[in-house]
Amino acid sequence: MPYFDAASSLPLHPVARQALLAALDEGWADPGRPHREGRRARMLLDAARETAAEAVGCRPDELVFTPSGTAAVHAGVAGALAGRRRTGRLLLVSAVEHSSVLHAAEAHERTGGAVRQIPVDRTGRVSAEEYAAALAESRAPGEGVALACLQSANHEVGTVQPVAETAAACAEEGVPLLVDAAQSLPWGPVEGPWALLAASAHKWGGPAGVGLLAVRKGTRFAVPGPADERESGRSPGFENLPAIVAAAASLRAVRAEAEAEAARLRALVDRIRARVPALVPDAEVVGDPVRRLPHLVTFSCLYVDGEALLHALDAEGFAVSSGSSCTSSTLTPSHVLRAMGVLSEGNVRVSLPPGTSDADVERFLALLPGAVAGVRAHIEPAASPPGHTIDALGKLCPLPVIELAKVIKTVPVGTVVTVLADDEAAKLDIPAWCEMTGHAYEGAEGSAFRVRRVTPE
Amino acid sequence: MPYFDAASSLPLHPVARQALLAALDEGWADPGRPHREGRRARMLLDAARETAAEAVGCRPDELVFTPSGTAAVHAGVAGALAGRRRTGRLLLVSAVEHSSVLHAAEAHERTGGAVRQIPVDRTGRVSAEEYAAALAESRAPGEGVALACLQSANHEVGTVQPVAETAAACAEEGVPLLVDAAQSLPWGPVEGPWALLAASAHKWGGPAGVGLLAVRKGTRFAVPGPADERESGRSPGFENLPAIVAAAASLRAVRAEAEAEAARLRALVDRIRARVPALVPDAEVVGDPVRRLPHLVTFSCLYVDGEALLHALDAEGFAVSSGSSCTSSTLTPSHVLRAMGVLSEGNVRVSLPPGTSDADVERFLALLPGAVAGVRAHIEPAASPPGHTIDALGKLCPLPVIELAKVIKTVPVGTVVTVLADDEAAKLDIPAWCEMTGHAYEGAEGSAFRVRRVTPE
Numbered sequence: 029m030p031y032f033d034a035a036s037s038l039p040l041h042p043v044a045r046q047a048l049l050a051a052l053d054e055g056w057a058d059p060g061r062p063h064r065e066g067r068r069a070r071m072l073l074d075a076a077r078e079t080a081a082e083a084v085g086c087r088p089d090e091l092v093f094t095p096s097g098t099a100a101v102h103a104g105v106a107g108a109l110a111g112r113r114r115t116g117r118l119l120l121v122s123a124v125e126h127s128s129v130l131h132a133a134e135a136h137e138r139t140g141g142a143v144r145q146i147p148v149d150r151t152g153r154v155s156a157e158e159y160a161a162a163l164a165e166s167r168a169p170g171e172g173v174a175l176a177c178l179q180s181a182n183h184e185v186g187t188v189q190p191v192a193e194t195a196a197a198c199a200e201e202g203v204p205l206l207v208d209a210a211q212s213l214p215w216g217p218v219e220g221p222w223a224l225l226a227a228s229a230h231k232w233g234g235p236a237g238v239g240l241l242a243v244r245k246g247t248r249f250a251v252p253g254p255a256d257e258r259e260s261g262r263s264p265g266f267e268n269l270p271a272i273v274a275a276a277a278s279l280r281a282v283r284a285e286a287e288a289e290a291a292r293l294r295a296l297v298d299r300i301r302a303r304v305p306a307l308v309p310d311a312e313v314v315g316d317p318v319r320r321l322p323h324l325v326t327f328s329c330l331y332v333d334g335e336a337l338l339h340a341l342d343a344e345g346f347a348v349s350s351g352s353s354c355t356s357s358t359l360t361p362s363h364v365l366r367a368m369g370v371l372s373e374g375n376v377r378v379s380l381p382p383g384t385s386d387a388d389v390e391r392f393l394a395l396l397p398g399a400v401a402g403v404r405a406h407i408e409p410a411a412s413p414p415g416h417t418i419d420a421l422g423k424l425c426p427l428p429v430i431e432l433a434k435v436i437k438t439v440p441v442g443t444v445v446t447v448l449a450d451d452e453a454a455k456l457d458i459p460a461w462c463e464m465t466g467h468a469y470e471g472a473e474g475s476a477f478r479v480r481r482v483t484p485e
Numbered sequence: 486m487p488y489f490d491a492a493s494s495l496p497l498h499p500v501a502r503q504a505l506l507a508a509l510d511e512g513w514a515d516p517g518r519p520h521r522e523g524r525r526a527r528m529l530l531d532a533a534r535e536t537a538a539e540a541v542g543c544r545p546d547e548l549v550f551t552p553s554g555t556a557a558v559h560a561g562v563a564g565a566l567a568g569r570r571r572t573g574r575l576l577l578v579s580a581v582e583h584s585s586v587l588h589a590a591e592a593h594e595r596t597g598g599a600v601r602q603i604p605v606d607r608t609g610r611v612s613a614e615e616y617a618a619a620l621a622e623s624r625a626p627g628e629g630v631a632l633a634c635l636q637s638a639n640h641e642v643g644t645v646q647p648v649a650e651t652a653a654a655c656a657e658e659g660v661p662l663l664v665d666a667a668q669s670l671p672w673g674p675v676e677g678p679w680a681l682l683a684a685s686a687h688k689w690g691g692p693a694g695v696g697l698l699a700v701r702k703g704t705r706f707a708v709p710g711p712a713d714e715r716e717s718g719r720s721p722g723f724e725n726l727p728a729i730v731a732a733a734a735s736l737r738a739v740r741a742e743a744e745a746e747a748a749r750l751r752a753l754v755d756r757i758r759a760r761v762p763a764l765v766p767d768a769e770v771v772g773d774p775v776r777r778l779p780h781l782v783t784f785s786c787l788y789v790d791g792e793a794l795l796h797a798l799d800a801e802g803f804a805v806s807s808g809s810s811c812t813s814s815t816l817t818p819s820h821v822l823r824a825m826g827v828l829s830e831g832n833v834r835v836s837l838p839p840g841t842s843d844a845d846v847e848r849f850l851a852l853l854p855g856a857v858a859g860v861r862a863h864i865e866p867a868a869s870p871p872g873h874t875i876d877a878l879g880k881l882c883p884l885p886v887i888e889l890a891k892v893i894k895t896v897p898v899g900t901v902v903t904v905l906a907d908d909e910a911a912k913l914d915i916p917a918w919c920e921m922t923g924h925a926y927e928g929a930e931g932s933a934f935r936v937r938r939v940t941p942e
Contacts, residue, residue: 335519
């Protein structure tokens with residue numbers, strides 16, 4: 029059964045499984061103990077650290093293992109901010125960072141820190157110039173930038189960020205850059221003079237329970253939480269040793285296959301990118317078409333309930349992900365799609381695991397149009413009376429847009445239709461619908477969105 | 486090769502291994518995803534939570550999985566303190582808590598909180614009355630006790646603490662009690678109306694990478710760090726699912742064997758407790774003789790370098806632990822032995838894993854006297870000139886005590902000998918030596934310890 033949600037988590041790599049089994053027997057003791065079992069565990073830990081550091085491109089003593097990628101990000105952000113408290117309390121982040129970075133930023137704000145989000149363009153890409161300008165604007169002693177964060181590649185749309193350029197700009201300003209490399213590390217090391225790097229093993233086929241945090245020498249770092257003697261004091265608690273051994277071994281194995289596999293998956297993703305808009309009416313592929321992860325593609329479909337589409341694909345045996353509001357617990361569209369200003373309804377993220385076959389992708393493309401059509405057919409919008417105002421208050425995505433599409437056909441070209449909609453997704457999807465259909469978005473006041481009919485039927 | 490350091494970490498229980506292998510195949514996906522793989526992972530997680538909650542004696546929705554016992558303690562202490570900020574900022578802990586609790590307490594002090602340590606007696610036991618009195622002394626609104634912590638049993642000497650009585654006293658005062666149950670949970674649930682409980686899977690033969698944090702309903706709790714949607718927001722990061730499944734399964738398995746195994750190990754420990762003082766001259770068994778963990782016994786040997794003894798036993802194939810100052814990175818004796826006021830030199834902790842055989846214990850008892858004698862023979866104290874003052878400044882444990890023992894024989898009964906010693910362990914070991922040998926400890930001024938000869942040769 030094809031699993032197309034690799035960006036969320038991967039099955040265990042065979043090398044990880046083998047290493048884990050061996051380390052369960054050899055590496056269960058406390059590596060801090062001087063007895064034979066402890067020394068054996070310590071040797072395994074040291075070897076895993078060397079392997080992982082080589083893949084990251086840092087020194088072994090710059091790398092610690094954490095319980096997860098999220099823990100690595102939280103520890104890295106908190107440690108760098110604490111280490112540079114006197115320089116300033118401003119934290120720069122891109123608007124499309126992983127939630128672990130944004131949640132760390134919120135925690136910083138709650139304790140009196142300041143956060144500035146660097147916006148992205150419609151492809152989800154940060155401008156290196158804009159990032160550099162934001163750095164330059166904040167130089168006052170005590171009010172300067174304590175830390176900058178930029179992901180190596182976006183986890184929802186696959187867009188690769190200008191990390192090397194931003195790292196260079198940061199280095200010039202003397203500001204440490206933390207790179208969330210969770211999505212890209214299996215494909216290659218992160219270039220540029222970054223100061224901190226975080227990653228997560230289960231994203232490359234390593235086991236759950238292991239993250240990486242690299243802190244390059246010379247980076248100010250202070251641990252704000254309770255002290256602990258393990259992992260240089262940067263990641264408290266007993267080391268998850270067998271999983272660490274498996275994580276390091278599988279990272280090396282994945283890297284050995286990365287170039288060939290990336291080329292193969294990139295071709296499959298290109299096929300999906302090219303064919304989805306042709307196969308599915310009113311679909312939009314999002315994310316940078318060139319500077320992107322090899323295995324990940326995201327598209328959105330007008331007039332589609334994302335959750336229903338997810339279930340329809342799941343019923344056909346395809347596991348995918350979605351950034352549509354109806355698939356989130358908060359009923360808001362993914363913050364990434366919001367920051368990009370693109371359509372969020374009927375959103376599907378396809379992320380191919382290594383080994384995905386040509387046939388699986390063909391099967392997916394063959395059944396997708398039917399799945400979308402089936403979901404569209406099942407949505408029954410309330411019959412809106414023809415007229416100039418649509419009351420879609422209390423109705424969830426994609427209903428407001430579906431009603432708008434129906435009603436606008438009934439008014440003369442040039443007429444303005446007002447949609448009353450309080451669903452968060454409407455802010456994104458009504459303008460996106462206008463852009464896709466050629467109608468004119470005239471703006472919103474509160475929950476009232478104004479759209480002028482431009483195109484004839 | 487006999488491994489007698491169970492209290493530090495245990496090899497993987499066969500049931501844990503089996504469950505882990507199965508869950509590696511079934512539980513690698515993100516349990517937060519709605520697709521088939523995600524739902525399967527969610528079912529495994531829910532089932533593991535039910536199993537673990539039953540063993541802990543709480544509701545499944547009161548229990549979260551953390552990356553380690555240390556993480557559980559840190560999250561529990563921080564969350565309970567943050568939840569009761571308005572009540573007060575005083576944290577009560579026993580003086581013999583695990584370092585994770587004491588480090589969390591230090592972090593609380595660094596951010597303006599107050600900590601009070603409840604002392605223990607010479608067996609390492611907290612008095613429930615003393616704990617209750619400390620609670621009653623702090624009732625002023627805004628200055629009250631935010632949280633009380635008490636381990637269920639001590640990890641270094643095995644003494645069981647009066648948790649049920651203290652939990653009742655806390656409940657009466659409306660103060661939550663956090664119980665660090667890391668050492669006792671495999672043997673049985675913790676009785677009494679505790680509010681929070683922390684434990685660690687690799688202490689019962691579960692895998693590394695899993696801790697438990699239970700927070701009973703009605704306990705005020707606020708997460709001070711970054712938000713996260715997983716584990717009720719109390720333990721951020723991707724769930725370490727295969728290890729969680731293995732942890733829960735092995736806890737149930739260990740509990741099924743606990744009563745019989747406890748009786749068996751208790752008899753072996755009783756044998757060690759009885760025979761060590763007879764086999765090894767100048768050895769003292771520490772910890773409560775009756776109210777103690779079934780598998781753990783600690784003793785100290787006069788005139789012995791703990792690190793050398795550890796290595797001698799390791800060379801014979803026995804892995805043990807030590808709280809002697811020479812075996813710690815800080816060159817101070819274990820805080821537990823210090824709080825108890827007992828001898829710290831030549832300290833050995835024996836903690837028997839389930840399945841330890843009678844023959845292994847007999848072998849240990851057979852070789853221990855020779856190992857101690859060998860270490861004693863290798864220590865060459867500087868020949869102190871006979872006289873009333875011994876200059877042992879700059880000399881490490883056990884040298885100051887060895888010199889004292891030599892010199893005191895040369896002075897008439899009733900004479901006071903002064904030992905100048907700046908090793909931290911001297912504060913503990915010189916009075917303990919007096920207690921063991923019958924000489925009179927007359928007190929210390931700075932680095933000068935005064936001992937009056939009482940017994941004849």
